Amino acid sequence: MPGSCEAAITLTGDLHARPAGSLAVMAARFASVVELAVGANTADAKSVLAVMGLGATRGQRITVRAAGADAAEAVAALIGILAEATPVGG
């Protein structure tokens, strides 16, 4: 059933290149349109360069929004990656 879903998480570390890559690879597995939002900035979650371009840092609130048949699964998967992103590493 097509639908939309949204969830937010506070980053415990900066959104470095490696988690950005993990997010984009995961997002691309879903048919839904998936977007990340930090403040007024948004990025296509399937574009690693756009995700890195958000420049999201520790303590910021990041919102995952998805629209499509697998929106709920997509949001859950991306929130899971964001929850694991640590303050260290690239």
Next chain:
Amino acid sequence: MSDEAMVGIVLVSHSAALAEGTADVAGQIGGGSVVIAAAGGTDDGGIGTSIARVRRAVQRAAAGAGVVILPDLGSSVLTVRALLAEEDFADPIALADAPFVEGAVAATVAAAAGGDVKAVLQAAEEARHARKL
């Protein structure tokens, strides 16, 4: 996602260190599942490009799903074109007009996500529009 082979990436640079370093960065960001073959420098290790090195890199990267080649500058493009003119590869091959580092990262992520040659090429070429600030 499918069980089929992933698209491979070939990085052609005038410098072996630049090609290998870019491959390392893209591999880390892409999660390590994509073959990224570096073809940098001349046959004797100097600054320049080598058709033999590019040929070997394409052979390493080709796993059946195709290969996207990213050249750094100028004669890298000419070297790749010369190779493609003289040799037929079984895999579909695409030459990307893209910024080297950003294109390599975007292409690797697209390949890791199971994209075909067209999707990986498109991801690489869209990198020219990505803002880093």
